[in-house]
Amino acid sequence: MRHPRFLLGVCVLAAAGCHQHPLTDYRPLDQAGMFSSDIEQLKALNVSDPEIAQVVKMKHARISDDTCVELVSAAHVHKRIFLSAESASDLAGAGFTEQQILDIAHADQLDAISIDAVTLKLIGLSDSTVQLVLQRHLDGLPVMASAEISRLKNTGLTERQILDRIHAGMTDEQAEKEIKARESARNHKDTSFVRVRGRKPG
Numbered sequence: 001m002r003h004p005r006f007l008l009g010v011c012v013l014a015a016a017g018c019h020q021h022p023l024t025d026y027r028p029l030d031q032a033g034m035f036s037s038d039i040e041q042l043k044a045l046n047v048s049d050p051e052i053a054q055v056v057k058m059k060h061a062r063i064s065d066d067t068c069v070e071l072v073s074a075a076h077v078h079k080r081i082f083l084s085a086e087s088a089s090d091l092a093g094a095g096f097t098e099q100q101i102l103d104i105a106h107a108d109q110l111d112a113i114s115i116d117a118v119t120l121k122l123i124g125l126s127d128s129t130v131q132l133v134l135q136r137h138l139d140g141l142p143v144m145a146s147a148e149i150s151r152l153k154n155t156g157l158t159e160r161q162i163l164d165r166i167h168a169g170m171t172d173e174q175a176e177k178e179i180k181a182r183e184s185a186r187n188h189k190d191t192s193f194v195r196v197r198g199r200k201p202g
Contacts, residue, residue, distance in 0.1 A: 061089035087114035
């Protein structure tokens with residue numbers, strides 16, 4: 001029979017190796033309305049108290065149980081705890097589907113591009129254009145930041161013209177040059193001399 005102290009040591013090492021959280025309080029999940037089966041899945045993922053608080057925040061943003069569990073799982077796959085509830089909630093609030101949010105999370109880009117993604121919606125671009133910009137982000141292709149896209153739109157470019165520039169791989173630097181050129185041309189036009197014609201004095 002093995003010595004009890006040896007068995008205790010094995011248990012402690014196993015717990016440390018798996019980063020277990022035996023004292024985690026799962027009650028906030030139940031109070032937030034999460035189904036018991038999904039709580040069990042989070043237990044299997046060995047979530048910590050901070051992660052539970054993040055899940056509760058997503059529940060308040062009306063993100064489904066399944067998506068909450070998968071978002072936590074995706075973070076663990078990338079070897080970190082889940083702390084991106086605000087990013088996920090902002091995306092959901094801006095009208096992004098849960099599948100789109102999951103796609104971004106699986107690419108480990110949730111915090112990196114959530115602000116840009118929400119801004120694209122606020123600019124008023126169509127869903128297809130927003131999806132194109134996000135996909136280029138996820139694929140690692142050159143794409144302008146949402147701030148530059150917004151400024152190009154404010155100079156009078158149509159969405160079709162903006163799309164042409166996105167497809168061409170326009171960078172922020174190139175966009176900045178065009179913005180300045182278009183703003184300069186507009187300002188020059190606004191201040192150009194206009195002769196006022198009137199009746200000649202009798």
